[in-house]
Amino acid sequence: MDFLTLIQVLDSTIRLALPLLLACLAGLFSERAGIFDIGLEGKMLFAAFFSAAVAAMTGSVWLGLLAGIAASMVLSGIHGLASITFRGNQLISGVAINFLAAGLTVLIAQDWFQQGGRTPSLMGAGRFNPVTLPGALTKTVEIKEASAPMQLYSELLSGHSILVYLGLLCVPLTWWVLFRTRFGLRLRAVGENPAAVDTAGISVVRLRFAAVAICGLLCGIAGAYLSTALQAGFVKDMSAGRGFIALAALIFAKWRPWHALYACLLFGFLQALALRPDLITNLTGMTVQVQLLDALPYILTVVILAGFVGKAIPPRAGGEPYVKER
């Protein structure tokens, strides 16, 4: 494998890892506050549709992004209402959100655009176009001729949409918020021992709603990235299980922000490698099934859960609604 090929695979890794990363961080906030969220998939899908739909109607991708975030936060609100206010089962609420999103997006899309559950193709300012860093080359032919550092700079670092850089920035930001601010300390405490937080005179309900809202925000960006940056429009079920891989990554990362980045990059790398079966054959000399690579994220998660590579201990109060004692 030559250097340029490696760079191209890594470039693909970043694009594939980013929606996973944003959804994973979204789940991190929610689960650290004690609210399990298997509705990440549905929220991404909902946001993907509304951002593409609004971007198609207004011609502005930024309005689309806002609409996507708003749509995702509405679903977060439903999840919060069901699992925090009414103390329902968080898993069931999450499943319901996935179903709701899968059905509603196609239904609304058909009603608005009559294109078989799709949005019209986005053009120009209607989608996030690649950002070219200063001095970077854009043409594949030019990149092929350039020196190694230039290839690295032009192919891997430059040419992503603004949301990629934003998403990567979210990792240190999440770390800082969770581990260096008072809000973060309380948020983590509410996921471990809500009674103690309540005793200290802090509202458990408000904190958990805040966490769920941040989860909606990040899922919204992830969904908008899918439909307006990676693609130029919405297609039904386009999230294609990425919300569930993000959950696997969250467990793999043991609910820690930096590790979430590594886990998502690893899973993204596996997906990118699965796109190039010829490389694996050349490197290892044998044919590796693409299906095996696709399944690896889940297999790795099972290995982690089985306790082979350290223990994954979820937040202690996760999944349980908080009932104030009388």
Place this chain on the structure above:
Amino acid sequence: MTFMRTLLGAAAGTALLSGAALADPAIIYDLGGKFDKSFNESAFNGATRWAEETGGKFAEVELQSDAQREQALRRFAESGANPIVMAGFSFASALEEVAGDYPDTKFAIIDMVVDAPNVKSVVFNEHEGSYLVGMMAAQASKTGTVSFIGGMDIPLIRKFACGYAQGAKAANPDVAIIQNMTGTTPAAWNDPVKGTELTKAQISQGSDVVFAAAGGTGVGVLQAAADEDILSIGVDSNQNYLHPGKVLTSMLKRVDVAVYNAMKEGEDLTTGFTAMGLGADGVGYAVDDNNASLVTAEMTAALEEAKAAIIAGDIVVHDYMSDNSCPVE
């Protein structure tokens, strides 16, 4: 796939079925949905053409899950619809169950063969159409590498890939062909993001013409090809208009003709097996205003020559599904 969809689908099904009058034809679309810009939409267009020409009415239903296939068939048969047209190979097992129970009703299934006295099975020679677009791809390629992206990895899609590869090799024996399948589950029909990444991976391997036979995933393939300024080839319906000047051609599969013919024959539908190949215009390639500048006279001449040879039997395109293997890689 989901409870919500089942509910919605059941409601829609009831509404539609209750309106079906006696002996009107009926059509059942597969899971991709009526407006998939591809296979099912083509079936819908055929039915619409029949309705416009004859002034007749037809009943229709869009399925929301696999479990509804048999139910939808029985409901239509009991309401007196005749003939009942099914768009999609997935109906085969349901139809085998149902056909015997309604001997007076005629059924037509597309893309699959069901052996029953009251069933007409229509299959297409996709390998022949793919062969022609494969030739065009190899002629249009400047890098000498062309590629194929399939949806779900099933024999039918391999049949497309195999015909494409044979055609490309026929036009240029030195051409390199890259083949990728999106996945092994039905999700592979609706993953445009992976379609885009596969396209980019193929471009980095040198491909400059990509043929997508991948349902909704193909939207991502065509988009990526247009963004990266290479050529793409659409499938089933004419998809040239999606990115004018960037889509080399589309491999047409005239599902609309099959549906139209079945409805036109009505209750006198001739049962048995029909293969719609190049001769019957069942498959072909699309040339219109959107791709006129891309297709040279040289290409059309070569393609028409090959087409005539295939119809005459001078060129035999290998059908992957006949022995589950492909002579060229």
